Amino acid sequence: MSSVLYSLGRWAVRARRLVVAMWVVALVLVGGAAGLLQQGLDNQVSIPGTESQEALDRLAATFPQVSGASAQVIVVAPDGGTINDDAMRAAIEDGVEDLGDVSQVEVVTSPYDDLMPASVSDDDRATLLTIQLDGDQGSITDETKDALGVETEALAQALPAGAEAHLGGQLFSSKFPEMTLTEGIGLLVALVVLVLTLGSLVAAGLPLLNALLGVGASMGLLFAATVLGPINSTTPMLAVMLGLAVGIDYALFIVSRHREQLGKGLDVHESIARATATAGSAVVFAGLTVMIALVGLGVAGIPFLTIMGVAAAVTVGVTVLVSLTLLPALLGMAGERLRPRPSRKERRAAARAAAAAVEASQGTPAQDDLEATRTRVAVVAPPEEKPNRFFAGWVRAVTKVPALTVVLVIAGMGALSYPALDLRLALPDAGVMAEDDPARVTYDLVSENFGDGFNGPLIVTGSIVTSTDPVALMDQIGDEIADLPGVADVPLSTPNESADTGIIQVVPEGGPTSAETEALVREIRSLHDHFLDEYGVDLAVTGFTAVGIDVSDKLGNALLPFALVVVGLSLILLTMVFRSIAVPIKATIGYLFSVGAAFGVVSLVFEHGVLAEALNVTRTGPVISFMPIVLMGILFGLAMDYEVFLVSRMREDYVHGGSAKHAISTGFQGSAKVVTAAAIIMIAVFVAFVPHGDMNLKPIALGLAVGVAVDAFVVRMVFVPAVLALLGEKAWYMPKWLDKVLPSFDVEGEGLTRELSLTEWPEPGATDSVAAGDLEVHGASGTIVGPVSVRVPDGGTLLVHGDATAPVSAFLLAVAGRIKVSGGVAKTAGLVLPERASSVRRLVAVVDSAAEDGRPAAAVRRALGDKPKVLVVDGTETVGDLAARAELAQAVAGAQAAGVAVLLGSTGFAATDLAPAGTPVLDVTPGERAGAGAHLATDTDVTEQEVRA
Incomplete structure (x- = not known):
């Protein structure tokens, strides 16, 4: 991943004008499509199957x-x-x-x-x-x-x-949510935080531009998609809120890493590529987790919620794409303007040091020479890295007595989550609108003059086709329902004109979202068999209020399966990233803390009325039904975002030789500043949707703001360091069998670091098609091939020979990128293995002679049609027919003439008849341990140095 992103970053910088132009054209096209195709938004909610x-x-x-x-x-x-x-x-x-x-x-x-x-x-x-x-x-x-x-x-x-x-x-009963100037306050807060964090107005403006462009493109796609089907009116607001938050955060991660590298003196273009590779890997991981969680909203089986999740996931995906392509291009245009300037104190110290060095070597220089020296040093001298005292003190405090810290966090999160037990869900009605809204005025007048139930009457209906007196039948059923507790009135009880269907309008005593009305619906439904036996009528309860109750029930029932999917997903993904058992479990527990705290605060505000007036909550009571599942999905991605960015730096320091305890401190100080800034920006964006936000969106925005605050500042920056300090070295333990089974996700960019370190290997300017240094490969039956050291120049040929098929095939498939290299160093077509194995596979053609019935020449010619850089022909000992061997030798000669490097593998004897005289032979033999044996020989008595020459 990091290697691919490194290449993408370099390309985006080189082609920056083209990249910017492409995004401008894309914005124009999606904007035009939205204007031509959009069919408007919809507030209709339906749940098939209820x-x-x-x-x-x-x-x-x-x-x-x-x-x-x-x-x-x-x-x-x-x-x-x-x-x-x-x-x-x-x-x-x-x-x-x-x-x-x-x-x-x-x-x-x-x-x-x-x-x-x-x-x-x-x-x-x-x-x-x-x-x-x-x-x-x-x-x-x-x-x-x-x-x-x-x-x-x-x-x-x-x-x-x-x-x-x-x-x-x-x-x-519901209004289309609209953007207001209040939401813009969140962007202003974000800008201030970015300026303070990055120390540059230009650097601060890039994340905002990144987020706005991502959201703009996403909104164009969303409104154009309305031509395919209805989209709920809350969907674009949720997508905007989430797109702004993650767009700013993802860009912040990349820009901050870029400026950090520039501060160390790295070249601008190289720094952009490396920042895209390292911080960009974390962005890809975080974006994927958010997208998977959002698409997972489809678990509920509710169409409008599935569409909402998919639309938000597309927004996040577009934002990630913008961050990995447009942002590097813009960074390239900014150039040296983003390089941090040394402080005045550092410039003076550097000038004094340079002057002292000059005096020591040449005597006292002239004043103008000294000024020139000062200027030169001030430009090139990178600022020294200093530990952040605030965050150093923070991590020292939370890890001093880690057990006490963990206990305090658990107690605090438990207390904050407790009110969530009172959280009730419902579809909102006109009663949650502003008090001066015409629909709310009507709602209040109806409640005042008739009772709350008249704002949400129920309809009880059933087939009466077998009745001989439908009018009397409906009156009887209506009278019986009118006697049920919780029924205020039954104003209508009548058959239709064809007398095959009857309806009974039931007015509850409670309002549409009250617990009393919900209980009444369940009571009527519980009498289904009674009405069927007594009157022969299969009754069902429906109407706007009953639909809302069914929506809430279905969402409530989907919450546990969705939580299991999210928690299970987080465990698997984090185990892949951190190669640890304890770290994913700790991260998942922390995520549940954040969710519980968010639910608890939402319940305090919307159910119990704490700070309701200050937050412009128009009416306390149930919150919108899909709040919990949407909040869990979004918060999952954001929590994993902070976990990866914070803990990956700790793991990076630990893997590179630091002790577990020291890695916690250094990793925390290296990433806490950016995590803090990212969290403050997220909170500002979400909070901006609370005071004057749509009542559908308000509890979601408040829950996300609280969840992010708790997750960043309590879970990730207090609970996580304390748990890691408590576990010590055990935090990074992972069973070997599990390490082999799980794929690796190189978020820290270790593979890229290794590639960059091997740029000049085996020697500067080398153009070998295949190069191996102490290469080891695990072959069949647990045998180990190697160490092997060999170089095959571009267009060269190598005969690979062994006493058994397994080691020969293992070596050939390893350099072809088909199986993993176990140890040592290897490059094929200039690409490092195993990091670039996927790219190597596209450049290396492999022909198994045994699979071609002993006549592989035709397969070789077909493989050459794909213009590979390297051709591997294995199992040449199976070609027994002399004519077939001659034909294969001719095909190999054609490959050499085309400049393709050829590796010929055989068992039992070296296939010297298939290659030109003097072709080197690599004798590969298996061993029981690394280093058990491979040596280079030829069919002539020349040394290895002569062969390489």
């Missing part, structure tokens, strides 16, 4: 008058008046008629209609007109909504003085 959704689908066919979206108009008479006053009645009747003429309106109830009367308050002062529309919520056009608003306003104007009319109901 009782409420299936019943609603049946009603759409049998009783369309009650299956579509609905709205409400509440009309309140002036003090001392009633809706039966002549002036009130005339205005209401005209208003009902005008509302019924609006496009997509199916029927409007009237308090003066005996067949389908509108609800009237006990004191006759208020009536609730129900507007039934033709179509679900997503299909109702803005023109219809606007027309309903106009007619309601006209009704209000026609009413007597002191009377009022307001429009609301299910159709207006």
Whole structure:
């Protein structure tokens, strides 16, 4: 990974103008596609397979008058008046008629209609007109909504003085979230933090630009995707929030590593490539974990949530791509402007040292020479690395008594997580909107005049096709349901026109999101068998309120499987990265601490009202149903981000020879500053969505802000160092069998470091197709081949011979990138093994003579059609026919003429007849330990030095 990213970083710097131009064109194209294709956003929520959704689908066919979206108009008479006053009645009747003429309106109830009367308050002062529309919520056009608003306003104007009319109901129960200036405060805070962290306005601006471009491209793709299907209106806001946060953070990791390397005197282009390779590897890992967790939201089986997860995952993916391509190009354009300048004190010290050196060698220089020396030294002298006193003191404090630190963290996280036990989930309704919002005004007036339940009536429906008296049947069922506890009223109990389906409208005593209403739904459903046995009717509960309850139930049931997937995923991924058992377990426990604390704080604010007014929470109660699962998915990726960036530096120092305890201190000081800055930026971006944010998004934003704060500053910077200090060397233990089974994810860039160290090996300017130094390979049956030292120049040939097939094949397949090199040094086509094995495989063709029925020449010619750099022909001893061997020799000569290096393997005898005279022979024999034997010989008596020459 790091090697590929290193090459990508170098290319992006060299082709920086092309990269920037490509991204500009991409932005224009996705923006144009969004403008041409976008179909708008949708707030409709449906869950296939639930009782409420299936019943609603049946009603759409049998009783369309009650299956579509609905709205409400509440009309309140002036003090001392009633809706039966002549002036009130005339205005209401005209208003009902005008509302019924609006496009997509199916029927409007009237308090003066005996067949389908509108609800009237006990004191006759208020009536609730129900507007039934033709179509679900997503299909109702803005023109219809606007027309309903106009007619309601006209009704209000026609009413007597002191009377009022307001429009609301299910159709207006949720609003499209919008970006406001408040969210921009988060970006300003991010800019300030970036300037303080990076010490340069140019460097600080790059992460912001990176995030904005990533989000812009993602939003274009998202709105263009609406042509394929409906997308929930909360989705783009969630994607923007997450895209800004990770876009800034990912760029910060790369830019900070780049400036750190520039401070050590590294060349600009080389520094960009290395920063892309090392910090970029962590970015890829963090991005993948976030994307996998977000796509994992599909575990819940809810379409709108799956779409939300996929859209957010695409945003993160685009942000990673921008960070790895556009950001290196922009860093290349910034050039030397990003190199940290030595402090004044360091420049003076360097000048004095240079002057002293000159005086010692030549005497006192002239003043102008001294100034020139000062200037030169000030430009080239890198600032000295100094330990950060604050973070050095921090890590020293938390690891002084690690057991006590761990106990305190566990106790604190337990206390903060405890309120999460009271957390309740529901789909939000108009009751959570701002108090001056028209839909909220209607909601409050309905509650005041009729009771909370009228804001979310239930519909109980079933087939009555076998009934001989459908009207009496529905009255009987309605009367029985009306006697249930928690039922405020049953205003409607009727069959449809064809008398095959009946509906009962049930008004609960509690509000749509109350625990009482949820209990009533469960009570009615528990009586299903009773109604079936007693009346022969298969009843189901549906309606907007019942759908919301089913959504919450299904999401709640999916939470545990999703948590198991996320926790299991974190254990596997972190084990791959850190090659340890204890570190992943500790990281996963810390992640659960962060999730618990986030849930606990959300419950305190939204359920118990702590700081609710300060955070502009319009109504306490249940939070949006998908908050827990979305928060867990996003926080998982962010937690792994900090874990990798912090602990990988500790592991890097430990692997390079430091003690476990010392590695904790040095690794912490090397990365804590950047983790702190990244966390503060994340928190600022998330918090900015809380004060004036959409109530759907507000609890998610608050939970993420708390989760990031706890994860970064308590879990990763207190709990993690303490646990590592407590475990000591055992923290990095991993069984050998597990180490072999799991693939390696080189986040620290160890492979790249090894490649760079071998740049001039075996000698400066060498052009060998194959070079091996003390190469060891584990062959079949546990045998070890090597150490082998050999060099094959470009276009050269080597005969590989052995007494057994296994060692010969093992060596050939190792240099061909097909099996792993166990020890020593090896390069094929200039690429280091095993780090670049995947690239080597594309440049090396392998032909197994035994698999070609003893006639491999045709396979060799086909392989040469792919223009390989190296050709390996194994098992040449199986070619027994003289004509076939002659044909193979001719094919090998063709490869040599094309400048392809050829390695010929044989067992029992050297295939000297297949190569030109004097071709060197490598005798490979297996041994039981490394170094058991391989030597270079030829069919002529020449020394190894002569062969290489």
